[in-house]
Amino acid sequence: MATTxxxxxxxxxxxxxxxxxxxxxxxxxxxxxxxxxxxxxxMGRGTLTEASGTDALxxxxxxxxxxxxxxxxxxxxxxEQYMVIGIHDTILGHLGSEEWxxxxxxxxxxxxxxxxxxxxxxxIDYEYAIYRSTNTLPASxxx
Numbered sequence: 265m266a267t268t269x270x271x272x273x274x275x276x277x278x279x280x281x282x283x284x285x286x287x288x289x290x291x292x293x294x295x296x297x298x299x300x301x302x303x304x305x306x307m308g309r310g311t312l313t314e315a316s317g318t319d320a321l322x323x324x325x326x327x328x329x330x331x332x333x334x335x336x337x338x339x340x341x342x343x344e345q346y347m348v349i350g351i352h353d354t355i356l357g358h359l360g361s362e363e364w365x366x367x368x369x370x371x372x373x374x375x376x377x378x379x380x381x382x383x384x385x386x387x388i389d390y391e392y393a394i395y396r397s398t399n400t401l402p403a404s405x406x407x
Contacts, residue, residue, distance in 0.1 A: 312382035
Protein backbone atom coordinates (compact mmCIF):
# COMPACT_ATOMS: atom_id res chain seq x y z
CA MET A 265 0.00 0.00 0.00
CA ALA A 266 1.33 3.40 -0.97
CA THR A 267 1.49 6.28 1.50
CA THR A 268 1.32 9.78 0.05
CA UNK A 269 1.49 12.85 2.26
CA UNK A 270 0.93 16.42 1.08
CA UNK A 271 2.50 19.22 3.12
CA UNK A 272 2.19 22.98 2.67
CA UNK A 273 4.07 25.59 4.67
CA UNK A 274 3.40 29.35 4.37
CA UNK A 275 5.51 31.83 6.34
CA UNK A 276 6.03 35.59 6.29
CA UNK A 277 7.55 37.96 8.80
CA UNK A 278 6.02 41.04 7.18
CA UNK A 279 2.85 40.12 5.26
CA UNK A 280 0.74 41.72 7.99
CA UNK A 281 2.66 44.48 9.83
CA UNK A 282 3.42 43.43 13.40
CA UNK A 283 1.89 39.97 12.91
CA UNK A 284 4.11 37.22 11.48
CA UNK A 285 2.32 34.47 9.57
CA UNK A 286 3.18 30.80 9.98
CA UNK A 287 0.83 28.19 8.53
CA UNK A 288 1.72 24.51 8.29
CA UNK A 289 -0.69 21.86 7.07
CA UNK A 290 -0.16 18.20 6.30
CA UNK A 291 -2.50 15.46 5.13
CA UNK A 292 -2.13 11.83 4.18
CA UNK A 293 -3.97 11.10 0.94
CA UNK A 294 -6.33 8.15 1.26
CA UNK A 295 -8.68 6.44 -1.13
CA UNK A 296 -12.26 7.55 -0.55
CA UNK A 297 -13.78 6.16 2.65
CA UNK A 298 -10.75 4.04 3.56
CA UNK A 299 -7.40 4.20 5.30
CA UNK A 300 -5.70 2.82 2.17
CA UNK A 301 -3.33 5.26 0.51
CA UNK A 302 -3.77 6.50 -3.04
CA UNK A 303 -1.98 4.12 -5.38
CA UNK A 304 -2.40 5.67 -8.83
CA UNK A 305 -0.44 8.63 -10.10
CA UNK A 306 0.04 10.12 -13.55
CA MET A 307 3.01 12.46 -13.85
CA GLY A 308 4.40 14.40 -16.73
CA ARG A 309 6.03 17.48 -18.17
CA GLY A 310 5.28 19.59 -21.17
CA THR A 311 5.81 22.88 -22.93
CA LEU A 312 3.12 25.42 -23.79
CA THR A 313 3.27 28.28 -26.24
CA GLU A 314 0.77 31.05 -26.77
CA ALA A 315 0.36 29.83 -30.36
CA SER A 316 -0.51 26.28 -29.21
CA GLY A 317 -3.79 27.49 -27.71
CA THR A 318 -5.54 25.60 -24.94
CA ASP A 319 -4.36 22.10 -24.04
CA ALA A 320 -6.45 19.55 -22.19
CA LEU A 321 -4.11 18.50 -19.40
CA UNK A 322 -6.33 15.72 -18.18
CA UNK A 323 -9.66 14.28 -19.25
CA UNK A 324 -12.10 13.18 -16.61
CA UNK A 325 -12.19 9.39 -16.29
CA UNK A 326 -15.62 9.03 -14.73
CA UNK A 327 -14.32 8.49 -11.20
CA UNK A 328 -16.88 10.76 -9.54
CA UNK A 329 -16.97 11.05 -5.78
CA UNK A 330 -13.55 9.51 -5.32
CA UNK A 331 -10.35 11.05 -4.01
CA UNK A 332 -8.40 12.81 -6.76
CA UNK A 333 -5.70 15.49 -6.37
CA UNK A 334 -3.92 17.61 -8.99
CA UNK A 335 -0.54 19.35 -8.84
CA UNK A 336 0.52 21.76 -11.62
CA UNK A 337 3.67 23.91 -11.66
CA UNK A 338 4.73 26.68 -14.06
CA UNK A 339 8.48 26.00 -14.40
CA UNK A 340 9.26 29.24 -16.27
CA UNK A 341 11.59 31.71 -14.56
CA UNK A 342 10.41 34.58 -16.77
CA UNK A 343 8.09 36.74 -14.61
CA GLU A 344 6.13 37.77 -17.72
CA GLN A 345 5.08 34.20 -18.51
CA TYR A 346 1.96 32.84 -16.86
CA MET A 347 -0.49 30.02 -17.46
CA VAL A 348 -4.28 30.02 -17.25
CA ILE A 349 -5.66 26.99 -15.39
CA GLY A 350 -9.29 25.91 -15.61
CA ILE A 351 -11.85 23.15 -15.45
CA HIS A 352 -14.06 22.90 -18.54
CA ASP A 353 -15.07 26.50 -19.26
CA THR A 354 -14.36 27.89 -15.77
CA ILE A 355 -11.03 29.62 -15.14
CA LEU A 356 -9.57 28.72 -11.75
CA GLY A 357 -6.75 31.23 -11.94
CA HIS A 358 -3.33 32.12 -13.28
CA LEU A 359 0.00 30.53 -12.40
CA GLY A 360 2.92 32.95 -12.64
CA SER A 361 6.51 31.89 -13.11
CA GLU A 362 7.60 29.27 -10.58
CA GLU A 363 4.10 29.13 -9.04
CA TRP A 364 2.16 25.91 -8.42
CA UNK A 365 -1.27 24.73 -7.41
CA UNK A 366 -2.63 21.77 -5.46
CA UNK A 367 -6.37 21.09 -5.69
CA UNK A 368 -8.89 18.32 -5.16
CA UNK A 369 -10.60 17.29 -8.40
CA UNK A 370 -13.96 15.61 -8.94
CA UNK A 371 -13.44 13.74 -12.21
CA UNK A 372 -17.19 13.31 -12.60
CA UNK A 373 -17.75 13.58 -16.36
CA UNK A 374 -16.46 14.97 -19.64
CA UNK A 375 -17.22 18.51 -18.47
CA UNK A 376 -14.62 18.19 -15.70
CA UNK A 377 -11.48 18.15 -17.87
CA UNK A 378 -8.57 20.32 -16.73
CA UNK A 379 -7.18 22.78 -19.25
CA UNK A 380 -3.99 24.84 -19.30
CA UNK A 381 -3.09 27.71 -21.60
CA UNK A 382 0.00 29.90 -22.05
CA UNK A 383 -0.68 33.63 -21.85
CA UNK A 384 2.68 35.03 -22.89
CA UNK A 385 5.10 34.78 -25.80
CA UNK A 386 7.80 32.13 -25.76
CA UNK A 387 7.75 28.63 -24.34
CA ILE A 388 6.50 27.79 -20.85
CA ASP A 389 7.65 24.51 -19.35
CA TYR A 390 5.32 22.90 -16.82
CA GLU A 391 5.02 19.74 -14.78
CA TYR A 392 1.99 18.00 -13.34
CA ALA A 393 0.88 15.06 -11.24
CA ILE A 394 -2.60 13.60 -10.82
CA TYR A 395 -3.17 11.34 -7.82
CA ARG A 396 -6.34 9.25 -7.82
CA SER A 397 -8.18 6.39 -6.19
CA THR A 398 -9.31 4.42 -9.22
CA ASN A 399 -9.37 4.24 -12.97
CA THR A 400 -12.83 3.75 -14.37
CA LEU A 401 -12.54 2.23 -17.81
CA PRO A 402 -15.31 2.40 -20.42
CA ALA A 403 -17.60 -0.61 -20.57
CA SER A 404 -16.92 -3.04 -23.38
CA UNK A 405 -19.48 -3.10 -26.18
CA UNK A 406 -18.46 -6.62 -27.27
CA UNK A 407 -21.23 -9.15 -26.99
